[in-house]
Amino acid sequence: MNSVRLEGVGGDRHQFTVTNLGAVACPLANSFAAWARYGVDRAAQQILGSPLQRIETMGSYSCRNVAGTARRSAHSRGEAIDVAAFVLEDGRRVSVRSGWNASAREREFLRVIHRSACKRFGTVLGPDYNRAHEDHFHLEYGSGSFCR
Numbered sequence: 554m555n556s557v558r559l560e561g562v563g564g565d566r567h568q569f570t571v572t573n574l575g576a577v578a579c580p581l582a583n584s585f586a587a588w589a590r591y592g593v594d595r596a597a598q599q600i601l602g603s604p605l606q607r608i609e610t611m612g613s614y615s616c617r618n619v620a621g622t623a624r625r626s627a628h629s630r631g632e633a634i635d636v637a638a639f640v641l642e643d644g645r646r647v648s649v650r651s652g653w654n655a656s657a658r659e660r661e662f663l664r665v666i667h668r669s670a671c672k673r674f675g676t677v678l679g680p681d682y683n684r685a686h687e688d689h690f691h692l693e694y695g696s697g698s699f700c701r
């Protein structure tokens with residue numbers, strides 16, 4: 554599968570940056586770009602009142618050591634992205650770890666974008682799935698629909 558490096562993603566009015574992300578498979582990059590723009594950026598504007606400036610990822614390998622699975626991680630094929638935090642234009646930073654149980658608006662923002670990710674990715678895992686995901690969303694390319 555072809556892969557691509559994603560460093561900037563187009564939003565409604567400007568580009569936002571994506572940090573710490575290695576090469577990912579093209580279909581995943583396309584889904585991620587659409588989610589960032591139509592899911593995250595618009596939810597940030599509507600719920601938090603500021604556009605998105607940056608998405609912080611955890612690179613490609615943070616799920617490699619999830620216990621109890623023999624399955625080869627999608628990260629090793631560039632087909633999954635772990636997202637840790639969102640930085641808004643007004644300077645606020647909403648991380649999955651601190652925001653999941655924070656103020657009502659941050660909680661709503663994170664749950665809305667988690668749900669919208671489920672429409673675009675085959676597998677989405679977050680803090681409600683297990684402790685290994687308490688600090689990030691795992692977004693994996695595929696045709697399934699596993700959303701936790």
Ligand SMILES: [Zn+2]
Nearest residue numbers: 616633635691
């Ligand atoms: Zn992951």
